[in-house]
Amino acid sequence: MNTSSLRSYLSGTKNAAPLAVLRILFGLLMLISIIRFAAYGWIYKLYIEPQFFFSYYGFKWVQPLGGWTYLIFIICGLSALFVALGFKYRISIILFFLSFSYIELMDKTTYLNHYYFISILSFLMIFLPAHTYYSVDAWRDEKLRSQEVPAWSIDAIKLLICIVYFYAGLAKLNSDWLLEAMPLQIWLPAKYSIPLLGDLLQQTWVHYAFAWSGALYDLSIPFLLLYRKTRPFAFIFVVIFHVLTRVLFPIGMFPYIMIGSALIFFDANLHNRILSKISGWFNISKSLFDNSRIYQFPKAWQRKGSMGIITAFFVLQLLLPFRYMLYPGELFWTEEGYRFSWRVMLMEKAGYANFKVVNPENGQRFYVDNTQFLTRFQEKQMSTQPDFILEYAHFLKDHYQQQGIENPEIYVESYVALNGRRSRPYVDPDVDLTEIEPSLKHRNWIHPFNDEIKGL
Amino acid sequence: MKKFSLLLLTVFVVWGCTNNAPSGPNADDFDRQAILENWANNLIIPGFTHFAETTAELQVQAEAFSETPSPQNLTALREAWKESYLAFQHVSMFEMGKAMELNYRNNLNIYPTDTDEIEGSIESGEYNLALPSLLDSQGFPALDYLLYGLGENDAEILNYYTTNTNAEGYRTYLVDLSQRIDSLTKEVLNHWTSGYRDEFVSNTGNDANASLDMMVNDYIYYYEKHLRAGKIGIPAGVFSGSPLSGHVEAYYSDDFSKALFNEALTASINFFNGTHFNSDQNGQSLDDYLEYLEIDKEGSGLATLINTQFDSARSEAENLNPDFAAQVESDNSLMLSTYDELQRNVVFMKVDMLQALNINVDYVDADGD
Numbered sequence: 001m002n003t004s005s006l007r008s009y010l011s012g013t014k015n016a017a018p019l020a021v022l023r024i025l026f027g028l029l030m031l032i033s034i035i036r037f038a039a040y041g042w043i044y045k046l047y048i049e050p051q052f053f054f055s056y057y058g059f060k061w062v063q064p065l066g067g068w069t070y071l072i073f074i075i076c077g078l079s080a081l082f083v084a085l086g087f088k089y090r091i092s093i094i095l096f097f098l099s100f101s102y103i104e105l106m107d108k109t110t111y112l113n114h115y116y117f118i119s120i121l122s123f124l125m126i127f128l129p130a131h132t133y134y135s136v137d138a139w140r141d142e143k144l145r146s147q148e149v150p151a152w153s154i155d156a157i158k159l160l161i162c163i164v165y166f167y168a169g170l171a172k173l174n175s176d177w178l179l180e181a182m183p184l185q186i187w188l189p190a191k192y193s194i195p196l197l198g199d200l201l202q203q204t205w206v207h208y209a210f211a212w213s214g215a216l217y218d219l220s221i222p223f224l225l226l227y228r229k230t231r232p233f234a235f236i237f238v239v240i241f242h243v244l245t246r247v248l249f250p251i252g253m254f255p256y257i258m259i260g261s262a263l264i265f266f267d268a269n270l271h272n273r274i275l276s277k278i279s280g281w282f283n284i285s286k287s288l289f290d291n292s293r294i295y296q297f298p299k300a301w302q303r304k305g306s307m308g309i310i311t312a313f314f315v316l317q318l319l320l321p322f323r324y325m326l327y328p329g330e331l332f333w334t335e336e337g338y339r340f341s342w343r344v345m346l347m348e349k350a351g352y353a354n355f356k357v358v359n360p361e362n363g364q365r366f367y368v369d370n371t372q373f374l375t376r377f378q379e380k381q382m383s384t385q386p387d388f389i390l391e392y393a394h395f396l397k398d399h400y401q402q403q404g405i406e407n408p409e410i411y412v413e414s415y416v417a418l419n420g421r422r423s424r425p426y427v428d429p430d431v432d433l434t435e436i437e438p439s440l441k442h443r444n445w446i447h448p449f450n451d452e453i454k455g456l
Numbered sequence: 457m458k459k460f461s462l463l464l465l466t467v468f469v470v471w472g473c474t475n476n477a478p479s480g481p482n483a484d485d486f487d488r489q490a491i492l493e494n495w496a497n498n499l500i501i502p503g504f505t506h507f508a509e510t511t512a513e514l515q516v517q518a519e520a521f522s523e524t525p526s527p528q529n530l531t532a533l534r535e536a537w538k539e540s541y542l543a544f545q546h547v548s549m550f551e552m553g554k555a556m557e558l559n560y561r562n563n564l565n566i567y568p569t570d571t572d573e574i575e576g577s578i579e580s581g582e583y584n585l586a587l588p589s590l591l592d593s594q595g596f597p598a599l600d601y602l603l604y605g606l607g608e609n610d611a612e613i614l615n616y617y618t619t620n621t622n623a624e625g626y627r628t629y630l631v632d633l634s635q636r637i638d639s640l641t642k643e644v645l646n647h648w649t650s651g652y653r654d655e656f657v658s659n660t661g662n663d664a665n666a667s668l669d670m671m672v673n674d675y676i677y678y679y680e681k682h683l684r685a686g687k688i689g690i691p692a693g694v695f696s697g698s699p700l701s702g703h704v705e706a707y708y709s710d711d712f713s714k715a716l717f718n719e720a721l722t723a724s725i726n727f728f729n730g731t732h733f734n735s736d737q738n739g740q741s742l743d744d745y746l747e748y749l750e751i752d753k754e755g756s757g758l759a760t761l762i763n764t765q766f767d768s769a770r771s772e773a774e775n776l777n778p779d780f781a782a783q784v785e786s787d788n789s790l791m792l793s794t795y796d797e798l799q800r801n802v803v804f805m806k807v808d809m810l811q812a813l814n815i816n817v818d819y820v821d822a823d824g825d
Contacts, residue, residue, distance in 0.1 A: 112823060114823070186811065186812065186814050187814055189749065189814070190662050190813070190814035190815075191662060192486075192488065192660075192662065193660055193661040193662050193666075202486070250823055251823055252823035253823075254823070348811055348814070349811075350806070350807045350808070350810055350811040351807060352802065352803050352806050352807045354799075357697075359697070364697040364698065365697060366693065366694065366695050366696050366697040367689075367694050367695050368695075369685075369695060415803045415807050416807070417807045417808050417811045420811070420812070422758075422808060423803055423804070423807040423808050
């Protein structure tokens with residue numbers, strides 16, 4: 001693309017309805033997610049009950065706020081509703097991004113790629129004019145009201161969704177997934193009680209079929225959605241795929257979010273019809289918004305700034321998943337650069353970590369009962385991930401220092417089993433973990449994997 | 457695109473027809489319900505039935521002793537207590553349904569028992585054994601104290617029930633304890649035979665509340681906390697840094713802690729292999745399920761590995777003194793090496809087995825990726 005065609009692309013506009021529909025769906029689904037999360041009692045179970053929380057590197061300062069944690073969820077839910085309504089959109093989407101990200105940063109035990117997707121999608125939406133059409137803001141402010149938005153603002157959402165799918169597909173191109181049908185071979189037989197599918201899920205060929213078609217789906221669906229002729233057919237695939245994953249795995253609201261956001265690929269006709277329907281139900285005058293106006297950023301620097309940030313955002317999104325290449329060793333084993341990379345459902349990892357506290361002054365040594373400090377969920381996550389193990393060891397050091405051991409040494413005997421392999425020693429049991437500071441450097445205190453998983 | 461889809465379809469069809477899978481479960485579905493049936497019919501209910509017989513006998517002997525506190529009756533009561541305590545090792549792991557509701561295991565077997573609290577209750581004569589605060593002054597450990605720990609020798613112990621100013625208080629407390637053990641046990645057994653068995657067997661789903669997941673979690677929890685840690689690890693000082701001989705099971709009746717441990721280990725092995733209660737007959741259990749899944753690709757199967765490890769623990773424990781308290785004090789390293797052998801199976805079961813069975817370790821059913 002030469003400069004002039006790039007310029008003409010950037011100045012091109014499209015009907016704003018797809019962006020408005022996305023905003024409404026996103027806001028409503030987020031509101032439902034928050035309500036569902038609260039209704040299951042997860043706020044208490046995950047963020048109030050535990051006495052210790054695992055932090056992301058550099059985000060130790062993000063901690064649950066005791067009873068005030070509920071307030072963060074209320075802010076998050078309300079801002080999601082306001083986003084759906086397009087009411088004080090910019091402030092609402094910023095508040096949503098901040099509160100949602102804060103929730104996710106409080107404890108990395110609950111890390112899910114889905115939550116990360118929500119975080120970065122809401123970040124992206126801060127810079128998009130999603131409130132210029134069919135919103136409370138546009139209804140009240142005639143100057144804002146515009147039927148046309150920059151084409152790139154819709155394409156940015158499409159690009160993000162394409163990255164998610166395509167990178168998830170790339171990550172599946174490994175020998176465990178394709179040649180061993182792992183971890184599906186472990187997960188699917190356990191779903192024996194699902195009606196109709198239960199028996200089928202016992203068959204080995206089904207595991208392979210799921211593995212291969214899953215990889216193929218992830219790699220091809222962006223293109224099938226982009227290409228007009230294959231789009232309806234691709235959307236049916238999207239629905240089938242996500243409904244199936246919903247049936248098979250406990251993945252909460254994610255399938256609905258992905259199905260909803262895939263609508264962005266359709267022409268504005270569909271979205272205008274959806275909005276007409278909604279207008280019919282709630283007696284809203286849609287024609288008020290159909291003013292054929294083209295949205296202009298109020299100030300030139302706002303347009304340039306938004307585009308600059310979005311460009312930087314995508315460059316980062318494209319590079320971040322490949323950061324694992326900077327580390328030696330097997331990615332699945334060390335998990336150095338595993339998160340934030342759309343590596344979804346690739347591993348069945350089970351572990352066991354038995355911590356030993358040594359008082360060097362008198363040689364006294366004893367083992368820690370993890371349930372004294374961690375919830376079962378936290379213990380499970382901790383026992384397979386080295387950054388958790390290290391952080392917990394430092395927590396134990398502080399704890400036993402308060403208990404009167406001046407310089408406790410913390411060792412761990414740990415075993416991890418990955419994708420059906422026999423459990424093996426994980427962390428070097430002779431390393432005093434209090435001597436190691438958390439960092440993003442390669443961890444040489446993990447035993448090597450002694451096996452190979454080929455592929456990306 | 458069309459050509460590619462066609463190619464892919466062909467690959468799948470060929471795959472489906474030849475079914476030349478390198479590894480993985482057989483095409484035939486495995487009958488998981490058979491495991492639940494075997495556990496309920498041949499281990500749990502017979503185990504509780506037998507245990508209930510011993511608790512009834514325990515109560516009879518306690519009442520007989522209370523009426524006539526003779527040396528002969530003391531011996532008979534102690535025998536009944538030992539029989540019952542051994543039988544309990546076969547049901548202790550089944551803390552589910554009614555047992556979970558009643559906090560059954562904690563009512564029957566918290567040790568070390570709180571002797572001050574026992575003496576206080578006897579002295580005041582006012583106590584409600586249903587209170588959670590009195591969990592550690594009842595059950596088998598409290599009886600252990602009352603039958604063996606009150607005095608230096610049998611004559612001294614008998615005096616508490618005969619000539620002591622509060623002899624009646626001691627006799628009543630003794631009877632109350634055995635009554636409570638018996639009534640709680642009957643309640644649990646009744647619940648199993650009047651409906652819960654069917655509920656248990658038919659709950660074949662695969663969520664965290666399904667019988668298989670629940671039972672396997674309970675089993676591993678029991679093995680880790682009560683067998684490995686409670687009977688061996690805690691007295692050996694694994695969690696405290698220094699040995700705690702006072703924390704052995706059946707501390708006051710010398711020479712009995714090893715027998716209880718061996719019985720509990722046998723019960724754990726039987727459960728894993730589905731060996732029927734009080735019989736050599738073998739039914740469906742975790743070992744068969746693991747063999748069916750065959751996910752493990754390395755050498756001998758996981759079930760064999762776990763059984764071999766059970767054997768190692770058993771033979772390591774053979775060298776132990778019948779009285780663990782004496783063992784801890786004389787040569788704790790033998791206790792520690794037994795602990796290590798037991799510990800290896802925690803890894804095999806908690807990591808390898810749970811992975812193979814794809815059982816949820818956590819009860820928080822949060823969303824997954």
